[in-house]
Amino acid sequence: MADKRQTQLPTLRLLLARVHLRLILFAVLLATASLMLSGALVIRNYMATNLRLAADTVAYSAEPAMVFESREAMLEAIDTVAGYPSVDRIELFDPQGKPLANWARPHGNPQGVVVRLLNSLMWPDPVLAPVSHSGEQIGEVRVYGNSGGILRFLVAALVIALSCIALSIIGTRILARHLQQGVIGPLEQVARIAHQVREQRAFEKRVPAAGIAEIDRLGQDFNALLAELQAWQAGMLSENAELKRRARHDELTGLGNRALFERTLGAAIAAGQQVALIHLDIDGFKQFNAAHGIESGDAALITVAERLRTILRGEDLAFRLGGDEFALLLMPAPEGERIDAVIDWIAVAMDDAFRLPDGQMTRVALTTGFARYPQDGISTGELLSKADSAMATDNSPDQDKESQGNK
Amino acid sequence: MVRMSSLIRLGAAGAAILSLSLGAAADNGAASDPYAGAVARTVRGIFEYSRWPQPRNPLVLCVVGAAQHAGQLGNFRLVDGRQVVRRNVAAHVSALGGCDALYIGSIALTAQRQVTASVRGKGVLTIAESDPGSSSEAMFALTYKPGALSFRLNIDAVSRSGIKVDPRVLRVAKGGS
Numbered sequence: 001m002a003d004k005r006q007t008q009l010p011t012l013r014l015l016l017a018r019v020h021l022r023l024i025l026f027a028v029l030l031a032t033a034s035l036m037l038s039g040a041l042v043i044r045n046y047m048a049t050n051l052r053l054a055a056d057t058v059a060y061s062a063e064p065a066m067v068f069e070s071r072e073a074m075l076e077a078i079d080t081v082a083g084y085p086s087v088d089r090i091e092l093f094d095p096q097g098k099p100l101a102n103w104a105r106p107h108g109n110p111q112g113v114v115v116r117l118l119n120s121l122m123w124p125d126p127v128l129a130p131v132s133h134s135g136e137q138i139g140e141v142r143v144y145g146n147s148g149g150i151l152r153f154l155v156a157a158l159v160i161a162l163s164c165i166a167l168s169i170i171g172t173r174i175l176a177r178h179l180q181q182g183v184i185g186p187l188e189q190v191a192r193i194a195h196q197v198r199e200q201r202a203f204e205k206r207v208p209a210a211g212i213a214e215i216d217r218l219g220q221d222f223n224a225l226l227a228e229l230q231a232w233q234a235g236m237l238s239e240n241a242e243l244k245r246r247a248r249h250d251e252l253t254g255l256g257n258r259a260l261f262e263r264t265l266g267a268a269i270a271a272g273q274q275v276a277l278i279h280l281d282i283d284g285f286k287q288f289n290a291a292h293g294i295e296s297g298d299a300a301l302i303t304v305a306e307r308l309r310t311i312l313r314g315e316d317l318a319f320r321l322g323g324d325e326f327a328l329l330l331m332p333a334p335e336g337e338r339i340d341a342v343i344d345w346i347a348v349a350m351d352d353a354f355r356l357p358d359g360q361m362t363r364v365a366l367t368t369g370f371a372r373y374p375q376d377g378i379s380t381g382e383l384l385s386k387a388d389s390a391m392a393t394d395n396s397p398d399q400d401k402e403s404q405g406n407k
Numbered sequence: 408m409v410r411m412s413s414l415i416r417l418g419a420a421g422a423a424i425l426s427l428s429l430g431a432a433a434d435n436g437a438a439s440d441p442y443a444g445a446v447a448r449t450v451r452g453i454f455e456y457s458r459w460p461q462p463r464n465p466l467v468l469c470v471v472g473a474a475q476h477a478g479q480l481g482n483f484r485l486v487d488g489r490q491v492v493r494r495n496v497a498a499h500v501s502a503l504g505g506c507d508a509l510y511i512g513s514i515a516l517t518a519q520r521q522v523t524a525s526v527r528g529k530g531v532l533t534i535a536e537s538d539p540g541s542s543s544e545a546m547f548a549l550t551y552k553p554g555a556l557s558f559r560l561n562i563d564a565v566s567r568s569g570i571k572v573d574p575r576v577l578r579v580a581k582g583g584s
Contacts, residue, residue, distance in 0.1 A: 060575075061575055061578060063575065064452065064455075064456055064573065064575040064576050064578065064579050065578070065579055067451075067452040067455055067456070068448065068449060068452040068579045069448055069452075070557070070579050073578055073579040076578055077578070133455065133486050134455070134485070134486035134487040135486070135487070136486050
C-alpha cells in the first residue's frame with residue numbers, strides 16, 4: 001500500500017524538471033513569438049519601402065520608354081527591379097488603364113500556393129507610382145509585394161525556436177540532475193536515515209551535513225530528535241531490563257526466584273538437556289529467626305546465597321525458591337559421585353562462621369537432596385518433590401551439622 | 408525621288424506580310440507612310456528629353472533635303488509648353504541658319520556629314536533619317552525594322568553638340584554609337 005502510493009506520487013526531481021521545462025518553454029515561446037512578430041513587421045516595413053522604391057524606379061526609367069512608346073524599353077525599365085526579392089509583380093498602364101507591359105515572379109507549385117496566399121494577405125493592394133513627363137501623367141506603375149522573404153524568415157524563426165526548445169529540454173534535464181545532486185540528494189539522505197531508523201531502530205544513525213542552510217537545519221533538528229529518541233530508548237531498555245530482572249530475581253539475595261527457576265528448568269527439560277537439581281534448606285531457620293531476629297535471618301540468607309554462588313561452575317545456577325529454601329541447577333548434569341562432591345563442597349562452604357549485625361559470630365547448616373532429569377522425573381514438580389523426599393531420607397550426616405549449628 | 412519612295416514602299420509591302428496594319432498603310436501611298444507616325448513620335452520624344460544651352464521658344468526644326476518619313480512631322484507642342492516649328496530647308500550648309508534642330512532627310516552621306524559638321528558645338532540637335540551605317544555623325548540616327556521604328560544614339564556626337572540629352576534616352580536607343 002505504501003509502496004503503491006510512493007510510485008504514484010511524483011518525485012521532487014520530476015516536479016522541478018517539469019517546472020523548469022514549463023518556464024523555459026514559456027520563455028522560449030514568448031521570445032520566439034515576439035521576435036517573429038516584430039521581425040515580420042520590420043521586414044514588411046522594409047519591403048514596403050523597397051516596393052515604393054521599385055515603383056518609383058520603374059516610373060522614372062519607364063518615362064522615356066512611354067514617351068517614345070517603345071515596349072522593349074518599357075520591359076527593360078521593369079527588368080531593372082524585377083530581381084528585387086520583395087517584388088512579386090510589376091504592371092505598367094497607360095492613363096486610360098490599358099496594360100502596356102508587365103512582369104510576374106515565377107512561383108514553384110507547392111510553395112507558390114502558400115506564397116500567393118500570404119501575398120494576398122500582406123499586400124492586398126499594389127504600390128502605385130504615376131509615370132509623369134514634365135508634370136503630366138502619362139501612365140502608372142503598379143508593384144505587388146512578394147512575401148517569400150517573410151515566409152523564409154518565419155520558417156527560419158520556427159526552426160530556431162524548435163531547436164531552442166530541444167536545447168532547453170536537454171538543459172532542463174541537466175539542471176534537474178544538478179538540483180537533485182545539490183538539493184534532493186541531501187533530502188534523500190534524511191529520508192533514508194529516517195527509513196533506517198524506523199526499520200532497524202538504528203537510533204545511533206545521524207544525517208551528514210548537507211551544505212544547504214535549510215536542509216542542514218532540518219538535518220540538525222532531525223539529529224537532535226534522533227539523539228533524544230536514542231536516549232529515551234536506552235532509558236526505556238534499561239528500565240525494562242530492571243523490571244524484568246526484578247520479576248525474576250529475589251530482592252534480598254539477588255538470586256533467581258522461583259518463577260525464574262521454574263522457567264529455566266522447564267526450558268532445559270524442553271531442550272532435552274540433562275539437569276541435576278539440588279534442593280537446599282537452612283536447618284532450623286525458624287528457631288534461628290526467633291533467636292536472633294529477622295535482620296540476622298536476612299544476613300544468614302544473604303551469606304548462604306553468596307557462598308552458594310562461589311561454588312557454581314559456568315553453566316550452573318542458584319535460586320532462592322522462598323523462605324529458607326534454595327535450589328541449584330547443574331547443567332549439564334554431572335555423574336552421581338560428582339553431585340555428592342558438590343553437596344560436600346556446599347557443606348564445607350557453610351562451615352565458616354559469619355558475623356551477624358549485632359556482632360555475634362555464628363554458622364548455619366543446610367539440608368540437601370537432589371534429583372536428576374530425566375532419571376528421577378520428567379517435570380519440574382516431579383523433580384522438586386523427588387529432591388525433597390531425598391532431603392527427608394538422606395539426613396543422617398546433616399543431623400550432625402544441625403546439632404553442631406545449634407550448639 | 409519618286410522611284411526611291413516606291414522602293415521604300417516595296418520594302419514596306421514586304422513587311423506587310425508580317426503586319427496587316429502596315430500593309431493597309433502601304434496601300435494608301437506616300438501620304439500614309441507606315442513609319443510617318445512613329446517618326447513624328449520619336450522626334451517629338453527626342454525633343455522632350457533634350458535641353459538646349461539657351462532655352463528657346465519656339466524651337467525651329469529644319470527638315471534638311473528630301474525626307475521620306477517626315478510626312479506627319481509638323482508643328483507640335485512639347486509637354487512643357489514649348490512650341491516646335493517645322494521648316495523645310497535645302498540640303499546645303501548655308502541654309503541652316505536659325506535652325507535649333509535638323510531632321511536630315513535621305514541625302515548623300517557626304518552631304519549629311521557636311522551638315523552635321525557645320526552645326527557641331529553650336530547647340531543644334533541632329534537627327535538622321537537615313538543613316539544605316541551610323542557614319543553621318545548625327546546625334547540620332549533612325550533605324551527601321553518591319554513594324555517598328557527605333558533609333559541609335561551617337562554619344563560622341565551628343566557630347567560635342569552642346570545639347571544635354573537625358574541619359575534615360577540611352578536606354579530607349581538601340582546599340583549606341
